[in-house]
Amino acid sequence: MSVDPQGPKVGADEWVARQTHRREYLPSWLGNAQRAGERIGWWPRLAIAGLAGLALPLLGLGGFQLQVGIDALVIALLAVGLNIVVGWAGLLDLGYVAFFGFGAYGFALLSSSQLGANGIHLPYWLSLPIVMIGAALLGLAVGLPSRRLLGDYLAIVTLFLGEAFVEFTNNVAPSKLGGPNGITGIDPIQAFGVQLVTNTSYYYLLVIVLVVTMAVLRLLEYSRTGRAWRAVREDPLAAAAMTIPVNRVKLSAFACAAMVAALAGTIFAAQQASVFPTDFDTPILILIYAGLILGGTGSIAGAATGALVVMVIYDGLLRSPAEASVLFYGLGLLTLLAKVRPWRRLGVVLAATVVLGFAAHAIAAAISSSAVATGPQSSGWLGDGLRDWVIVPANPQTAGNVGFVVLVCLAIALVQVKGRWQTILLVPTIYLAAFVWETRLVVEPSITRQLMIGAILIVMMIARPQGLLGQRRVEVAT
């Protein structure tokens, strides 16, 4: 018996759970457009997104933008794979990035001068299956603990396996694996006489691979295996009672996820032409999780979209101060628009913030000219607009640090108070955020990027745990 994905879902509780979603439709014609958009099927949407992805380089992307696109696509592929084990099977796998590393290192060893006298230089159609099958076997081995470990224990064991991978590549057999210096001089992807050398060709390859993977996973999602995964996620005991082989189903989820990760790893290694242990450390894992969670666990399209959004923000926009500033103020304003109701209150808050800024700047300038000695660090029209609004003292480093600590305290206080006090407290918080941004954050993009990802994870989990495209699930209380 097959279940029609568009048909009525079994059990009324999911319908009840989506009541809030239906109420969240935008008003009037916007809502109609939204509903019309939702009526387009899944497959046409995938086709449109894929074609848009293929058409994007025709707009004339620069080298940097192309590289951001490639990185984003790799992470999207990884997030789609992670969705199998986290979103569908409900197993928290914190060692996922090790499979990515395994794929990359496996491909590197099979397509470089690292092993043997002359090295091994296999064509891609031969090395890819070897690496993917190897990863699947490794996935089975890692999944073995899940037979006995429930929930959190599994998270710890897999976290350690991920760490062990980094330690292993760093320390074991330096002549073969290169230690911290990694493996360099990896062949590009070559098969049937074709060699992929340029970044553009890797971009096209990744778009195609991502679309094909998503299509395969969509078929898998509503297959017997896919339904078994979700059954095990909801209640392993009930699933076992329905004769689902729980352990085998969990292991197959691990193996499938590992194969997708290894696939991403091979393309990553070939495109970079080098692999290093630090490429497969915790920050990458957190990026993949951030993407999956932002998009919504359990949804293929959500995982891909979320990862693309996170990576374009992380890799593309947060690197250059000017774009990062526009993003920062834009996101802040959008959050206020969405969260502060009614309109009158929003207007009061915004007006008060603007007045507070000019007043504070004027007072600070009157007291001492060194208090406003440095202009805002944002450049361009944004910096000009903020010149008389934000105080940036002569020694931005220290002032920014103090401001940062106070800001965190204010933010914590803000969620604790209610009503009028919240409105009053909101104004200095916004101004302080702008102050910290201008004095400190915007000039240190490498740290700011990670800070923002951590903050996005926390806020997203509290505000909308099901993600942008995910559906609210009903969790049976235990």
Place this chain on the structure above:
Amino acid sequence: MSFFFQELVNGVTTGALYSLVALGFSMVYGVLKLLNFAHGDLYMVGAYIGFFVIQWFGGAQHLTIAVPLLLVIMFVLAAGLVGGLGVAIERFAYRPLRDAPRIAPLITAIGVSFFLESSALLLFGAQYRVYNTADFISLSSGIQIGSVTIDSVQILVLVLGVVLMAGLQLLVNRTRLGRQMRAVAADREAAEMLGINVNFVITATFFLGSALAGVAGIMGGLLFNQVTSTIGFIAGLKAFTAAVVGGIGSIPGAMLGGLVIGVAESFVTGYISSTYSNLIVFGILIVVMLLRPSGLLGRAQLQKV
């Protein structure tokens, strides 16, 4: 043979430190059933507080106050501030998610850990901060048993560790608050129905656990001398290992686990090679998990339907 005993002493000392971090981790898991991935970063914050206290009083070479007083200030300040930070994290990040699906607070914990680490990097910079312990505590004034030396910092860590663990054991087993903690750990809803202020108990647990991590951070600073924003991650991993090896949620288990990990690490470093010490610690964890999934002292969980 003296090498063996020397390594044993070193291992027990670092083990005491791991035990303190593991205790907080295990207590939080006990009451909230939450793996607090940010716990290791609280250790890092504690270590930084110690460093700044030393700087405040003139730096390691030119201290302006007596050393015992300095140590008291360091430990009290770290316990208070880090405890407060732990309480803030609980209220801000974990409390809104108390009834959310299990995976949500776990991921929030990862986010908090990332946030704390990058904040420390931003505020304190990437360079290593050095305690220079040897400049104000004379390391040679320790105990000499045969050819085995226990230096004064090790004595301090061991004594303080034992006192804190004994105190915690008394608190959990003999006081009203401890009884409430155990009740909340056993069944939160039932505890609430019996009139226990669950929110207060959870806050108190977070304060105690985080304060222990803060104290351990200072001990780590005194022992290993170096502080940077990433030390929390490795300390957190070791503490997880200790808590899980001993049996998560069990307080004697966390102490035992810390000692096992500390001693194992010390022996691997001494007899084999320091490059493999982390790999072997992880190996121990995985073997213990596979053979005894509930840890050495943990009780097997019954799955309720």
